[in-house]
Amino acid sequence: MLAIAKSPRSSNERELVNWSVAETGGHMQILGVGRNADSTVQAQIDFDITATESSKNSTHAFRKGLRVNGIKRSAIDFVGNLNIVFFEAEDLEIIYGSPGRRRRYLDILISQSNPAYLKSLQRYRQVVNQRNQLLRQIRDGISEESELVFWDERLAYEGALITDSRRRSVDGLNQHAVPAHQDLTNGDKLELEYQPRITASSKDKVNIGNMNAEMIEKKIATALPSLQRREIAQGITVIGPHRDDLEIRLNGNRADDFASRGQCR
Secondary structure: OOOOOOOOOOOOHHHHOOHHHHHHOEEEEEEEEEEEOOEEEEEEEEEEEEOOOOHHHOOOEEEEEEEEOOEEOOHHHHOOOOOOOOOOHHHHHHHHOOHHHHHHHHHHHHHHHOHHHHHHHHHHHHHHHHHHHHHHHHHOOOOOHHHHHHHHHHHHHHHHHHHHHHHHHHHHHHHHHHHHHHHHOOOOOEEEEEEOOOOOOOOOOOOOOOOOHHHHHHHHHHHHHHHHHHHHHHOOOOOOHHHOEEEEEEOOEEHHHHOOHHHHO
């Protein structure tokens, strides 16, 4: 929690509150100190709970505060002050689970080292939500197709920033994690392939290794017009970083199909 400002186990932080505290009210605090050379960082999360008659039904008044070195911070400014390497059994879903689980892994990894990425990610999610709403309104005859122009531009711009950051992150993993894995496993070959969704066809494999954010932006912008009819019919945005995947291979084979549980760990 001190690394990403939220629980890795529960999406509803009210579930973290002890039932007795929910009934009586009180204060909870999570505090951690990190040291690096001559610098020290203290990260702190406070929860204030006010008991109500319906507290047992998890409707208690709940307030959360974040501080770094005693100074109040927003979630965006809190993330990245304490960086951790965290592993739990559920992380096997990075191998076996859906693309969304692998995207979440990359997002948390990058956000801890690059605060600007988290801001880009939040802006992109807002763009996708607004654009999806507009697509449904166009389908229902409430809005005009011309209104998509602005949101298409924002989707291409914000999406390119995220795609470029993920590409560089996966390049870094290939540079450092792959040889480390080979040493640990006596020669097993790990391969990580970032698969961005920036073209009209999901079957297209695009090599963005030599592309910068501006080139990726143009690629997305070029693909959007040919997808417009389909997106309006479905009411959703079908390309962009929210459709990316990370393919993990071991000795040339997809890890989710061929790797043992031990190899996945």
